[in-house]
Amino acid sequence: MSYYLLTEETVMEYVKGKLPAFVEGEFSCREIGDGNLNYVFRVWREEGPSVIIKQAGDLSRLSKVPYSRDRARIEAEILKAQNTHAAGVVPELYFYDPEMNATAMEDLTGHTIMRKALMEGEIFPRFAEDITEFMVGMLMGTSDIGVSHAEKKERVKAAVNPELCSITERLIFTEPYLNLEGRNKVFEPNAQWVKKNLYEDERIRLEAAKCKMSFMNKAEALLHGDLHTGSIFVTKDSTKVFDPEFGFYGPMGFDLGMLTANLMFAWARATCAYTGVTPKADFVSWIEETIIDVVELFKSKFLAAFGEAVADPMLKSRGFAPWLLGELLADAAGVCGAELIRRTVGVAGVADLRTIEDEGARAKAERICITAGKQLLTYRFQSMSGDDYIEALKLYR
Amino acid sequence: MSYYLLTEETVMEYVKGKLPAFVEGEFSCREIGDGNLNYVFRVWREEGPSVIIKQAGDLSRLSKVPYSRDRARIEAEILKAQNTHAAGVVPELYFYDPEMNATAMEDLTGHTIMRKALMEGEIFPRFAEDITEFMVGMLMGTSDIGVSHAEKKERVKAAVNPELCSITERLIFTEPYLNLEGRNKVFEPNAQWVKKNLYEDERIRLEAAKCKMSFMNKAEALLHGDLHTGSIFVTKDSTKVFDPEFGFYGPMGFDLGMLTANLMFAWARATCAYTGVTPKADFVSWIEETIIDVVELFKSKFLAAFGEAVADPMLKSRGFAPWLLGELLADAAGVCGAELIRRTVGVAGVADLRTIEDEGARAKAERICITAGKQLLTYRFQSMSGDDYIEALKLYR
Structure with missing residues (x-):
């Protein structure tokens, strides 16, 4: 499957195929990011698990300047290294999807x-x-x-x-x-x-x-x-x-x-x-x-x-x-x-x-x-x- | 043309197509290298111009260990930088041929x-x-x-x-x-x-x-x-x-x-x-x-x-x-x-x-x-x- 920009509508379907905790049943989603380069969604189940999906866009959101999506890969690699060497003090990395330039990580709601x-x-x-x-x-x-x-x-x-x-x-x-x-x-x-x-x-x-x-x-x-x-x-x-x-x-x-x-x-x-x-x-x-x-x-x-x-x-x-x-x-x-x-x-x-x-x-x-x-x-x-x-x-x- | 290993026989033909000084006429060639990784040929015309051709092999010559030919590219890039910033104190670079992993440079005979x-x-x-x-x-x-x-x-x-x-x-x-x-x-x-x-x-x-x-x-x-x-x-x-x-x-x-x-x-x-x-x-x-x-x-x-x-x-x-x-x-x-x-x-x-x-x-x-x-x-x-x-x-x- 090739790259497409996630929305509140499509992110739930996307998560469904990817994480065991979200295989079936009802859950909710909200876009919570306000950054200039990334799209950030919180996906959660009432009283249940939750996850953050962060996707890098092709253009910066405000100025529409082209943005190297390769940065998302590097950032995911850094998060992976942090998970290895400083587990517990960084959000847990669930997966990085290179096709979609999307990262799934621990939801830090409450912090x-x-x-x-x-x-x-x-x-x-x-x-x-x-x-x-x-x-x-x-x-x-x-x-x-x-x-x-x-x-x-x-x-x-x-x-x-x-x-x-x-x-x-x-x-x-x-x-x-x-x-x-x-x-x-x-x-x-x-x-x-x-x-x-x-x-x-x-x-x-x-x-x-x-x-x-x-x-x-x-x-x-x-x-x-x-x-x-x-x-x-x-x-x-x-x-x-x-x-x-x-x-x-x-x-x-x-x-x-x-x-x-x-x-x-x-x-x-x-x-x-x-x-x-x-x-x-x-x-x-x-x-x-x-x-x-x-x-x-x-x-x-x-x-x-x-x-x-x-x-x-x-x-x-x-x-x-x-x-x-x-x-x-x-x-x-x-x-x-x-x-x-x-x-x-x-x-x-x-x-x-x-x-x-x-x-x-x-x-x-x-x-x-x-x-x-x-x-x-x-x-x-x-x-x-x-x-x-x-x-x-x-x-x- | 794809990569092939040069020999005393083929190097003259190779040079002919590449350097203006060697377009026609008689010239001579000898393999002069004794390194483990590279093949080095001197090509010269009596009383005339000469050139060194250095080609990186796929295997080390003695132990037949595979060798990354990418090193030849890096080495040619370094020689190019040296030609730019220290011209005269390094052999002049005539060309680098990425297909053949071969470099043509100044002949330093007499040194x-x-x-x-x-x-x-x-x-x-x-x-x-x-x-x-x-x-x-x-x-x-x-x-x-x-x-x-x-x-x-x-x-x-x-x-x-x-x-x-x-x-x-x-x-x-x-x-x-x-x-x-x-x-x-x-x-x-x-x-x-x-x-x-x-x-x-x-x-x-x-x-x-x-x-x-x-x-x-x-x-x-x-x-x-x-x-x-x-x-x-x-x-x-x-x-x-x-x-x-x-x-x-x-x-x-x-x-x-x-x-x-x-x-x-x-x-x-x-x-x-x-x-x-x-x-x-x-x-x-x-x-x-x-x-x-x-x-x-x-x-x-x-x-x-x-x-x-x-x-x-x-x-x-x-x-x-x-x-x-x-x-x-x-x-x-x-x-x-x-x-x-x-x-x-x-x-x-x-x-x-x-x-x-x-x-x-x-x-x-x-x-x-x-x-x-x-x-x-x-x-x-x-x-x-x-x-x-x-x-x-x-x-x-």
């Missing part, structure tokens, strides 16, 4: 987007444990640590992703510092401060350039590539990383850096303009602990898993794992710094900051983030502990 | 293999200038310095070379330190010395492991990948780099490091067991100058060419080019050290050392090389000048 929940002051005690499982599992299972080197080279080749890497290169590692296209969105009350402390700082630009070079050239492990709190679904007892469309082989510290930055936005909002349900002191203390735990659990799990996963006899050399971890943590701190800066001044800001209504509070929260970003980017080789991230947040007064 | 010439004490005053043109030209023309980042990612993908990289990973970065397969060839009088100074040195193993990780993960520029003095044809006024079959995208310092190591073998032979035509003092002084010049000319040409080639506005940041050069030189010194060690103790030794007849002289020359190798590998971040390479050679007494 909420973590960024939104953090802005509402909710806390998630499992989060640091879960997300470090995800990151360490993926690094071990896709890098030269745990994969034969020849096999890994083939995988790198299959996952080359110029279009989406180009977005990262521009939006994270170029535009925030140069504003060449005039698309930065600097909060007006901070305009002079940003000019002086960011645009005119040639040293921070140099450090960002070094991180950009590393991003473009270090094909170490299969990254999520966009691991911010808007790419994570949570409940009190579940964490699910989704939307791996930016996935590619890059520096091992990348996901850790982007994630910590996005937890730090939640801290900046909470300290400057808290409106959440949990008492403020409790939330701030939990988010600080979580930032520290993410870094520290990552470190201990990385070292423990390394010993289990490593096959190459040279990589077993005494001292190799701590050295590699140190390089990775420096890359992570650099990416964290770049993400803190770009989500504050760049075209794609975060709601944590941009929805703060009080002008003074927002200006302060943004300066906190830029100051922390500069600190971590500059001193990335000295930022080896969770405490360094918290100290960076407390630099601006 | 000699540089390693052999150095062992005979010949000097080549142009060499440092020429080879630095080659290396810097290739780095600018194939890295993110001079190529659009999206285009470069596609090129990296097309040049992925797991089989031949695996040889480098094993022979340069693993076996010399571990001898797991028992294939190292340690000169018997040095056996105890090598055991103590190499096999039992866990710190040098760690440094080699770091360089291995970098080799496997840093896809910076299209390398020659095997740039030793046996891959270079020379005359007094010509330098031609050939045989790019190991080419792939790797760390920018790799070729520089391998090359300097192979010049250092010539120094070690000359100081311990000279048999050449030039007066010994003159040869030693020339080879020292050449090692220094290769590093220093590389540095000045790299910085000058960087300014011309760079397009990315972030890579134009003040201080970026010297930083990148420093990283590159550290990688180069690491590779130089690893090459010095592996060509002395590993399965694929160099004639410069292994043909020294006097036992004491050979033992000393080999210790000089291993000592220099350890020095450069360990202090690679402090080895930024040609003088550091000469000092390393003079450490062992």
Whole structure:
């Protein structure tokens, strides 16, 4: 059967032939996607099983620009790798249908987007444990640590992703510092401060350039590539990383850096303009602990898993794992710094900051983030502990 | 016309249809290759033009193992890139015929293999200038310095070379330190010395492991990948780099490091067991100058060419080019050290050392090389000048 675009009418028939839970009987369907490239349907039985069907279209939905459906294949392969190396922390993959460019995966109804929940002051005690499982599992299972080197080279080749890497290169590692296209969105009350402390700082630009070079050239492990709190679904007892469309082989510290930055936005909002349900002191203390735990659990799990996963006899050399971890943590701190800066001044800001209504509070929260970003980017080789991230947040007064 | 294996009989007919200089008249042909994978023919007209035809077979010639003819395509693409970015320092490419997996290129009759010439004490005053043109030209023309980042990612993908990289990973970065397969060839009088100074040195193993990780993960520029003095044809006024079959995208310092190591073998032979035509003092002084010049000319040409080639506005940041050069030189010194060690103790030794007849002289020359190798590998971040390479050679007494 050749490709056709699914609709609410045809998706039920399509599912019927594909999944044992939906062979017969009554069930319901709704299109729930609002993305620009994909069609997303929820199919469910009352009191029974449910499934998400995601299909890549031929054209982008709004601008009708042709879209390489091959991306759906790569994305499904990434989800498959995540199911292998980080099962439980990603939606379960039921099948990928290459003819239809459609993926069937676990329905995460009941979860909420973590960024939104953090802005509402909710806390998630499992989060640091879960997300470090995800990151360490993926690094071990896709890098030269745990994969034969020849096999890994083939995988790198299959996952080359110029279009989406180009977005990262521009939006994270170029535009925030140069504003060449005039698309930065600097909060007006901070305009002079940003000019002086960011645009005119040639040293921070140099450090960002070094991180950009590393991003473009270090094909170490299969990254999520966009691991911010808007790419994570949570409940009190579940964490699910989704939307791996930016996935590619890059520096091992990348996901850790982007994630910590996005937890730090939640801290900046909470300290400057808290409106959440949990008492403020409790939330701030939990988010600080979580930032520290993410870094520290990552470190201990990385070292423990390394010993289990490593096959190459040279990589077993005494001292190799701590050295590699140190390089990775420096890359992570650099990416964290770049993400803190770009989500504050760049075209794609975060709601944590941009929805703060009080002008003074927002200006302060943004300066906190830029100051922390500069600190971590500059001193990335000295930022080896969770405490360094918290100290960076407390630099601006 | 589909693929068939060329012979001395058929190659002349084949050339006739392909090159204007060989449309009619009498000409001659001889098979000159002795490689295991390729068939190489020289076709020439008396007092007239000549050409080399190189064809990849389906099976290796000795062991009859099936061989991916796709390698011939990749090799031709590399030669094409070299013709673009380092014209004059590589054989001119006349055509590549994908049907026949055959490449027609400049005939280098009259040149000699540089390693052999150095062992005979010949000097080549142009060499440092020429080879630095080659290396810097290739780095600018194939890295993110001079190529659009999206285009470069596609090129990296097309040049992925797991089989031949695996040889480098094993022979340069693993076996010399571990001898797991028992294939190292340690000169018997040095056996105890090598055991103590190499096999039992866990710190040098760690440094080699770091360089291995970098080799496997840093896809910076299209390398020659095997740039030793046996891959270079020379005359007094010509330098031609050939045989790019190991080419792939790797760390920018790799070729520089391998090359300097192979010049250092010539120094070690000359100081311990000279048999050449030039007066010994003159040869030693020339080879020292050449090692220094290769590093220093590389540095000045790299910085000058960087300014011309760079397009990315972030890579134009003040201080970026010297930083990148420093990283590159550290990688180069690491590779130089690893090459010095592996060509002395590993399965694929160099004639410069292994043909020294006097036992004491050979033992000393080999210790000089291993000592220099350890020095450069360990202090690679402090080895930024040609003088550091000469000092390393003079450490062992």
